[in-house]
Amino acid sequence: MKKAYLYLVVFTSILMSCSGGGDGDGGGPDPDVENTAPTVPTLVYPLSNTLCIDNNVVFEWNASTDSEGNAITYRVEVSENSNFSTLSHDLSSSTTSRVISLEKGKSYYWRLKARDVKGAESGYSSVSQFLTEGDGVSNHLPFAPELVAPAMNSEIDGTSTTLSWTASDVDGDTLSYDVYLDTNSSPSTKVSEGQSGTSYDATGLSAASTYYFKVVVKDGNGGATIGQVWSFKTK
Structure with missing residues (x-):
């Protein structure tokens, strides 16, 4: 009988240790923090009414910030139309500059937006219009109104x-x-x-x-x- 009683005490102790203690909330993970979009990038070069002598244009902009510290990439759009209905170039960059080769003697518009690794996108930047120098051009066309x-x-x-x-x-x-x-x-x-x-x-x-x-x-x-x-x- 003593041996049976000892087995019962040990078995009861094991059950109590496995059941956990207290009436807490279980220490579950915190709810996911909502991901916010990066800030809108701002254009640096070329700005509106710029004549680019070299048709290999270095596009530059100020970096966006992301409140969650996510990595950011930029979508750079270049068009011959101010409404961007068709794009001459649609490129991605992980830095704040990108060299794009354009046709000479043409008027272009450009803009960009930022995107973080979780897919959240900023709004578009402002739009700038610029010209590329043509070969032997003595008179340049006016900028579009x-x-x-x-x-x-x-x-x-x-x-x-x-x-x-x-x-x-x-x-x-x-x-x-x-x-x-x-x-x-x-x-x-x-x-x-x-x-x-x-x-x-x-x-x-x-x-x-x-x-x-x-x-x-x-x-x-x-x-x-x-x-x-x-x-x-x-x-």
């Missing part, structure tokens, strides 16, 4: 509005502008020719309509650049 107002695809009150834009020329030439405006997605009605100002008062517009306009920039030395088509709506 940039929209000021009305905002792209915006809706305006009434049947009149002021169209405005900005433009520049690397040679410092005096610029003039032709303005095309109508309800066709490829506007062909020239409403102003050779004006010196960078705005046009559009009046007599029809209500509940979509209007399209574009600006052709001319430098007086035979150079002309056709801007992209912009649009707005009337109520």
Whole structure:
């Protein structure tokens, strides 16, 4: 009987040691920390209205930061269109610079965004427009105009509005502008020719309509650049 009692005590002790003690929460792992996107990178070179003498352009930007300390890569986009509808180059970089070989004598736009190793992406940086030097070029084309107002695809009150834009020329030439405006997605009605100002008062517009306009920039030395088509709506 003593031996049986001893076995029972030992067996009970083993059960107690295996069952664990206390009524705690079990010490489970902390919930996963939400991953946040890196900050938006900022452009360093080339900035807007830059003439790049070498067509092997060194693109540079300031580094993004990541609050979780994740590794970051950058997506660099270069396009001949300000809306980036088609890309000349779409490249990745783990550093804050990238050399890209471009065609000579052309106007380009570029932007980039950051992505961490967990897939979170920042928004896009600002956009810069620049030129590459052409062989034997004595006169450079003006930069394409940039929209000021009305905002792209915006809706305006009434049947009149002021169209405005900005433009520049690397040679410092005096610029003039032709303005095309109508309800066709490829506007062909020239409403102003050779004006010196960078705005046009559009009046007599029809209500509940979509209007399209574009600006052709001319430098007086035979150079002309056709801007992209912009649009707005009337109520």
